[in-house]
Amino acid sequence: MTELEDARNNLEDALKSIGKEKYFEKLARHEKTLETNISIEMDSGEEKVFKAFRSQHSTLRGPGKGGIRFSEHVSEDEVKALSLWMTLKTAVADLPYGGAKGGVIVDPDELSDSEEKRLSEAYIESISGFVGPDRDVPAPDMNTGAKHMAWMMEEYSKIEGNNVPGVITGKPVEAFGSEGRSEATGYGAVYIIEQIIEDKDLEPEELTAAVQGFGNAAAPAVEKLEEIGVDVVAVSDSGGATKNPEGFSHGDLTKCKQEDGTVCKIGENISNEELLTMDVDFLLPAAIQEVITRDNAEKIQADYIVEVANGPTTRDADKILEEKEIKVIPDILANSGGVTASYYEWVQNRSGEYWEKQKVLEKLRNNIQKAFKEFRDVRDEEKVYGRDAAYMIAVRKLVSSIESRQ
Numbered sequence: 001m002t003e004l005e006d007a008r009n010n011l012e013d014a015l016k017s018i019g020k021e022k023y024f025e026k027l028a029r030h031e032k033t034l035e036t037n038i039s040i041e042m043d044s045g046e047e048k049v050f051k052a053f054r055s056q057h058s059t060l061r062g063p064g065k066g067g068i069r070f071s072e073h074v075s076e077d078e079v080k081a082l083s084l085w086m087t088l089k090t091a092v093a094d095l096p097y098g099g100a101k102g103g104v105i106v107d108p109d110e111l112s113d114s115e116e117k118r119l120s121e122a123y124i125e126s127i128s129g130f131v132g133p134d135r136d137v138p139a140p141d142m143n144t145g146a147k148h149m150a151w152m153m154e155e156y157s158k159i160e161g162n163n164v165p166g167v168i169t170g171k172p173v174e175a176f177g178s179e180g181r182s183e184a185t186g187y188g189a190v191y192i193i194e195q196i197i198e199d200k201d202l203e204p205e206e207l208t209a210a211v212q213g214f215g216n217a218a219a220p221a222v223e224k225l226e227e228i229g230v231d232v233v234a235v236s237d238s239g240g241a242t243k244n245p246e247g248f249s250h251g252d253l254t255k256c257k258q259e260d261g262t263v264c265k266i267g268e269n270i271s272n273e274e275l276l277t278m279d280v281d282f283l284l285p286a287a288i289q290e291v292i293t294r295d296n297a298e299k300i301q302a303d304y305i306v307e308v309a310n311g312p313t314t315r316d317a318d319k320i321l322e323e324k325e326i327k328v329i330p331d332i333l334a335n336s337g338g339v340t341a342s343y344y345e346w347v348q349n350r351s352g353e354y355w356e357k358q359k360v361l362e363k364l365r366n367n368i369q370k371a372f373k374e375f376r377d378v379r380d381e382e383k384v385y386g387r388d389a390a391y392m393i394a395v396r397k398l399v400s401s402i403e404s405r406q
Contacts, residue, residue: 003081006315011084014391017384020399027398030080032056034130038104038122043112050119054102054127056136057083060401063134064100065090065339067141067170068123068148070116074103085332086339088394093336093371095343100136102127108143117151120144124152124168128159133166133350139342140170150175166349169342178345180360181338186220186286188337189308191365192329192372193282194228196304199376204229208280210243210302211235212272213287214253214263217308217335221284223250234275235263236287241275242267277301285312292317300326307331318387328386332394333368333375340367 001009008028015021033055042048053076056064066086079101087099104123108116124131131138140149149171157164165176173179180187197204207230211218214237222232231247239262242248253263276283276291277299285291286308292300294316305321306329307313313321313328321328341364348354355363379389 002077004077004084007081007084010391011088011395014388014395015399017388017392018396018399020395023399023402026402027058027395028084030055030057030083031059032130033076033080034127035076036126038119038126040115040118040122042115050104050106052102052104052123052126053079054100054130054136054138055079055083056098056100056130058087058098058398059135060087060398061091061098062096063098063132064136065095065097065139065342066099066101067139068144068152069101069103069142070106070108070119070144070148071103071142072105072107074105079103087398088391089332089336090339091394091397092333092375092390093340093367094374094397095340097137097339097343100138101141102138103141116148120148120151121155124155125159128156131156131167133164133346137166137342137346138168139339146170146172146175146177149177166346169345169349171345176345176349178341178348178360179355179357180364181341181345182216183220183223183361184341184364185217185335185338186222186308187224187361188340188364188368189217189221189284189286189306189329189334190224190228191337191368192334193225193230193304193306194365195369195372197228205231207231207282208233208247209282209284210275210278210280211284211286211308212241212275212291212312213237213285213309214257215287217338218284218286219250219254221286221308222248222253225282226250230282233280234270234278236272236275237263240264241270241272243270243275243278244268282306284308288312290314292321294320297321298324300324303327304329307334310335318385322385329372329375330387330390332387332390333371336371337364337368340364 082101090097171177234243244267279301283302289311292313297317297320304327
């Protein structure tokens with residue numbers, strides 16, 4: 001089964017669960033998909049051509065929203081699947097956006113910085129008639145970051161003949177970006193954990209968490225977990241995994257990562273498999289896809305799985321976790337802090353009023369906790385698995401948008 005087929009199956013199942021399967025054909029159909037070839041001059045003087053894509057799944061609820069990735073594995077099927085997923089994600093987060101996604105087939109490790117800049121400029125030029133602050137607002141994704149977004153914003157603005165910061169989000173703060181954006185994904189996941197603690201009247205100091213990863217999303221999550229009093233007893237990175245029953249300090253982990261290139265120089269080394277199956281209150285897979293599978297799901301002991309990474313749990317594993325009554329906060333909600341902060345950046349760009357970091361993070365906390373409460377209520381009232389509840393919320397909002405125009 002392809003990624004796109006899987007995404008459409010999820011959509012169809014969600015529509016059936018609310019009795020609105022008649023809208024499947026409309027919602028499964030992408031509004032626009034662009035495939036293009038872009039040519040840039042390499043440092044050697046050679047001209048090289050790269051295939052690129054931009055897919056807009058839906059603008060029912062607002063402009064398309066979704067990242068741009070540079071990867072050898074980008075395909076039309078992939079960007080279509082991910083743009084559909086973004087439509088659902090922005091609906092769950094209750095943002096006035098639809099879903100989009102784009103990418104270039106390239107190995108970024110083979111590019112110099114100047115070649116990456118030229119590729120970024122050529123890509124945004126090739127899709128300039130396809131995007132815009134009111135049509136489709138790209139953002140960073142796999143192997144792209146703030147500098148790429150700044151390059152693309154600058155090139156788009158040249159094409160338009162005036163400064164258009166709202167065309168893209170995830171920019172550096174110094175180039176019309178937003179304070180708080182870099183922490184938003186990790187912090188957002190922990191704001192949900194804060195709400196769970198409040199709902200269940202738990203004592204944070206008595207709780208433990210294992211975090212798979214220590215990157216752009218995982219490290220801020222570790223920082224925020226420590227801040228609210230939850231002991232982070234295991235973490236990992238590309239060098240392996242480590243545990244400390246007394247809990248790690250974010251500062252110590254950061255220092256170790258900077259000095260030794262891995263967090264595994266402190267604590268007791270364990271395997272990633274051991275980390276995933278530790279007896280903790282909260283498990284945060286925050287690194288790569290498909291780490292919880294049918295082969296290890298039965299061994300999961302966490303009370304809650306908070307999916308900071310995209311797609312860390314396979315369908316087969318979902319069935320086992322549901323039978324074990326493990327509470328899963330799906331990626332579509334758990335990592336929506338990033339797209340929510342992107343929305344705030346877009347709002348600031350449109351208004352010309354820029355907010356302090358504390359205001360951004362407070363708005364983020366309010367928004368994501370509100371979305372979680374809606375999710376919690378649907379899950380508990382309908383007595384459904386967490387992922388199913390999130391999809392139900394998303395499709396209800398999409399169907400409501402359709403029916404309000406009939």
